[in-house]
């Protein structure tokens with residue numbers, strides 16, 4: 001039996017779209033390559049917009065143990081500055097979030113096929129979308145949602161990442177004193193060639209996630225242990241946080257080649273691209289999940305309203321472009337040697353800058369009267 005919609009990738013964007021479509025009575029098959037949800041490279045910060053979208057989907061993050069985050073701290077070298085977040089935020093492991101979203105999709109009636117990787121996606125001569133899976137079988141539907149996140153499908157690739165960013169994530173049990181000192185804050189740390197963040201997640205542990213440009217990783221012999229030691233030397237605040245900490249994973253999970261700043265310009269008829277397949281915002285803004293949820297919601301609204309994917313995708317692009325460019329400028333600033341040199345000044349003005357940047361780099365929520373999406 002052929003479903004109306006095929007969703008490729010069951011992360012936040014794919015699950016959110018699947019849930020919304022199934023609730024609107026559409027028959028949906030979602031294909032996810034991982035047999036069960038697992039840890040993903042992510043800072044696991046949920047912005048206010050993400051929390052609103054998750055709530056609307058019926059995901060109760062508090063019941064899943066999400067930790068409320070009220071403050072943000074910026075640390076570089078020996079200095080740190082703190083500002084209250086101008087919106088509600090929380091943190092929750094991706095494993096817990098993805099598990100809950102998949103369960104919600106199943107409950108909504110989505111046919112979820114896990115442990116099957118999509119190898120290729122092409123159009124049939126009748127104009128349907130045809131996905132070939134790794135077991136040699138195929139699935140077909142008139143409409144497809146591409147939600148494979150960082151991973152490109154053959155024939156649907158995004159431009160290469162010139163900086164060759166590499167991202168890592170580790171979980172730590174901090175010492176009691178450091179855990180108390182971290183408190184309800186998300187801490188952003190700067191070091192040459194990259195930046196990272198540490199924040200509490202459920203279960204009394206902390207997530208340390210960081211990104212580094214490929215050439216800086218090469219300078220430490222491509223070894224994450226050397227890199228972490230260098231980061232601690234460059235940012236003593238991180239060394240302090242990790243003093244007496246127990247690492248809960250033997251080695252970090254990592255991903256490479258993240259095309260930060262990418263926004264998809266166009267698509268093919270019947271193919272809606274969402275989440276990181278629509279736009280990849282610099283990690284430090286903690287906005288990727290809310291963009292994934294937002295683009296899923298907008299794509300579902302467009303599909304249900306009969307707006308062709310070829311009209312929707314450029315419209316989505318123009319709605320996101322200002323926010324994306326601002327986030328890029330802010331991320332470039334953090335990575336710039338001059339910016340680090342004037343850091344003492346930056347830290348003095350940080351609370352004000354943080355409040356403004358945090359507001360400007362948010363996904364704008366549509367009002368109740370205009371439920372589709374924001375257009376510039």
Ligand SMILES: Cc1cc2nc3c(=O)[nH]c(=O)nc-3n(C[C@H](O)[C@H](O)[C@H](O)COP(=O)(O)OP(=O)(O)OC[C@H]3O[C@@H](n4cnc5c(N)ncnc54)[C@H](O)[C@@H]3O)c2cc1C
Pocket residue numbers: 008009010011012013014031032033034040041042043044045046047050116117118119147148149150151153167168209210211258274275276277283286287288289290292
């Ligand atoms: C270092 C780093 C830190 C980040 N920190 C944060 C943060 O703190 N807060 C925040 O909001 N955002 C953060 N982000 C961004 C956020 O993680 C992403 O924007 C978000 O996960 C995108 O959701 P998605 O559904 O598009 O992709 P994903 O959540 O990655 O889901 C894609 C899914 O597709 C599946 N898949 C891939 N290929 C195939 C295939 N061929 N066949 C079938 N399935 C496939 C994958 O297994 C995966 O489950 C961070 C990103 C990075 C790199």
